Amino acid sequence: METYELKGEYIELIKLLKFMRISESGGDAKAMVEEGLVFRNGEQEFRKRAKLRVGDLIEVLEYKVRIE
Numbered sequence: 035m036e037t038y039e040l041k042g043e044y045i046e047l048i049k050l051l052k053f054m055r056i057s058e059s060g061g062d063a064k065a066m067v068e069e070g071l072v073f074r075n076g077e078q079e080f081r082k083r084a085k086l087r088v089g090d091l092i093e094v095l096e097y098k099v100r101i102e
Contacts, residue, residue, distance in 0.1 A: 035098040044085035056097050
């Protein structure tokens with residue numbers, strides 16, 4: 035499991051996917067969300083710009099990222 039240290043109040047889901055290099059581009063990140071491949075705290079997340087905050091766990095394929 036990887037961690038992402040939050041600098042502000044939140045980070046948008048697609049920005050996290052790009053930053054962590056889970057997706058190759060913004061378009062790829064959007065497609066992952068639309069296809070239902072992204073889970074937030076164990077539930078499918080379909081909002082591309084969902085605001086992730088400290089304590090959230092994101093799971094995409096074999097990747098897991100905890101927001102700290």
